[in-house]
Amino acid sequence: MNKRPTIVDVARHAGVSKSTVSNVLQNSPLVKPATRAVVERAMIDLNYVYNRSAANLRGGDVGLIGLVINDLRNPFFTEFAASAQMSFASRGYATVIANTDEDPALQARVIASMIEHGVSGFLISPTYVDEPRALENVWRAGIPAMQVLRRIDARTDIFPFASLDYAVGGRLATRHLIAQGARRIAFVGGIADRPVTLERLAGYLEVMREAGLAPKAFHGRPSRAFGRDIALRLAAAAPEVEAAVCFSDLVALGMLAGFAEAGVRVGEQFRLVGFDDIEECALTWPRLSSVRCDVARFGRHSAEAMLAWLETGVRPPECHLAPVEMMARHSSLGG
Structure with a gap:
């Protein structure tokens, strides 16, 4: 697996300092338009995605969790989302919830937007897609993400999968x-x-x-x-x-x-x-x-697994199936 490009790599590629790249990422008005264009071109060339969530956590800000749900019209998925959201809220985390309506293109846009807005982690109940690496942008951004209830990316060592038996x-x-x-x-x-x-x-x-x-x-x-x-x-x-x-x-x-x-x-x-x-x-x-x-209990447990990952670095198991009756x-x- 290739190493994700860093801010240092972008600076070297653009021929500028690390602080200049940082200023571009923070939308600083001190950066000249021509310099900003060079840095942004370097980011595109290197396929670099800014992990704002990691920066937020290093700065002590409260984390924002992305809940991406395939069908919120279905009470089953609504119950999961509500249970997970309340678990995150009880620990001081805010959540942003998106319904993808079983639309792969919408799912991709939602995930990209949440990355840009600095989520600290993802719980994704995905819609099915044809691409074998549909979560590639999440991986490049270095954001912890769990697949729940459905699996669309086989790399469970990167994106742990939790569902019901x-x-x-x-x-x-x-x-x-x-x-x-x-x-x-x-x-x-x-x-x-x-x-x-x-x-x-x-x-x-x-x-x-x-x-x-x-x-x-x-x-x-x-x-x-x-x-x-x-x-x-x-x-x-x-x-x-x-x-x-x-x-x-x-x-x-x-x-x-x-x-x-x-x-x-x-x-x-x-x-x-x-x-x-x-x-x-x-x-x-x-x-x-x-x-x-x-599914309410499953939502709570999924949220707890994500919080443990964010706060203690304990990664969830690659695959977990909760019991049914x-x-x-x-x-x-x-x-």
Whole structure:
């Protein structure tokens, strides 16, 4: 791995003093426009990114944390962000939160802007990108960054990854439905071939294979609308399917609505399990069974890991998977 360029390298390349480069970085009016142009050209040539966060921490300023979230419209990610933000606030850190709306270009702009504005660290729940080194700018800036809930950069020695044990969750949900007597069980939701989909699907496939049962998957955007459409399709054209493990609670809640529309009694005629256990699961009727991920606790622990890294230099483990549990309610138990 190449050494990141320093302020000394920029000064040498531009043929000026280190203090002149520092003045340029601080936007000092003492620097002549021609000199500023030479220094900025040198920074571009060397691919130098100013780590303002490190400078702030050396000066004793309170740190600013960047929370980059792929979909704040989803209550699961909102709960994570809120929990992490409150943990940072309790230790005197300010946060700036950005919703990237599953847009890779927006994600890149948000990250670049946060670097420029001097964040001390990043918690990034990323949208998926094609570039294998999508966090390269963060690495060059020397800013501690954790990938959470999704992984887009394989360099976990640089960008530690923390998530929930989704494969175990898939196993728990499928075993639970089999224990209730279901045999024709579908997996519903999640964009095909996305890592997070494959993780949740893996547990389902493993248990179905062990039980000698045929898997059946319906992939698509993890939304209520998709869940409703699948429920209506199953009710009309595939009545043999008697249960489902859903990629997310939003999909499962959509299926509840679709089955209600089709006159199918969930919990009795069809057994349903969601994934994430957002608050609405215990409030809707029939109450929705779900794989509980305790994302609030996960948000707190992620923030604590980042704070330990910033304040004591203790880097989080390269990969950490938090435990999950099965919460059985009326939608799968009936009665």
